[in-house]
Amino acid sequence: MVKRTKAMASIAVGALSIGLLMTGAATAQASALGLPYAVTPYENVNVRAEATTASAIVGHVKAGEPRGASCWKHGQLIKDNGYSNDIWVRLAEGYVSAVYLKGDARGGLPASAEC
Secondary structure, three states: OHHHHHHHHHHHHHHHHHHHHHHHHHHHHHHHOOOOEEEOEOOOEEEEOOOOOOOOEEEEEOOOOOEEEEEEEEEEEEEEOOEEEEEEEEEOOOEEEHHHEOOOOOOOOOHHHEO
8 A cells, every 4th residue: 555655646746747847838938939928728729810709710729738928808708618708818829718728817817918
């Protein structure tokens, strides 16, 4: 039983280390693009030219893929998965709804980062 507990503790520490590295990778990616923040979607999302689903799709972000972000703004209200929000986060190539981002209502960006 002691060996199993030690093995499980090692696995937990390893998972935590990987999580910290991924967070570091997101921050490094954002910095490389000259963007001050990092965001991560919890499911696949479309990147739009503007903060509305009526605008052109200019890219895609896969679930769990960290991306650099510069700011947030109010746009079209999006309702999905029991959440609703009108905040969109600006990536290098366009906007994603914060409904699909990990973190708070602004995808983890500070209130002061309004576009």
